Amino acid sequence: MMARLIKAEFRKLVTTRLWLWLLLASAAWAAGYCGLAISLSQRPGGLTPPLASAAGQHALFAIGAGGAAPLAAILAAAGVAGEFRHRTAAATFLATPRRAQVIAAKLVTYLLAGAGYALACCRCPPSPGCCCTCTSPNR
Secondary structure: OHHHHHHHHHHHHHOOOHHHHHHHHHHHHHHHHHHHHHHHHOOOOOOOOOOOOHHHHHHHHHHHHHOOHHHHHHHHHHHHHHHHHOOOHHHHHHHOOOHHHHHHHHHHHHHHHHHHHHHHHHHOOHHHHHHHHHOOOOO
16 A cells, blocks of 8 residues: 555655756755865865865765755655645545545655665766765775
8 A cells, every 4th residue: 555655655756857956956955066176176175175085075965965965855745745835635535534644655755766866966966076086095
């Protein structure tokens, strides 16, 4: 029963374009912050450690994954609130009378979507800095 609810929630999620626009916005946000971190890491006494160190690489990936968090939260809030706005929550709760299962399915769905956003943001922005991290003397 739970697998069908999660599948239905994923279907509700991907039938709108909001998830795609928020994914693109979070990737752009993460790329901007990573670009800023890369440019600031080259300055002596900068705000971030140099990318040649493990701490600098850790900071770069943390900045990249952190760009997804606020927009993934907006996606989850819009997904849950959208059912009440469009009055489809009544049909959802009539089809599955146990509200706890519906809420748990929404939680799992948006947790997985948020993890996907973090992976996409963490994978996308470090590409420009990859030449800096792969050629570090520590490797």
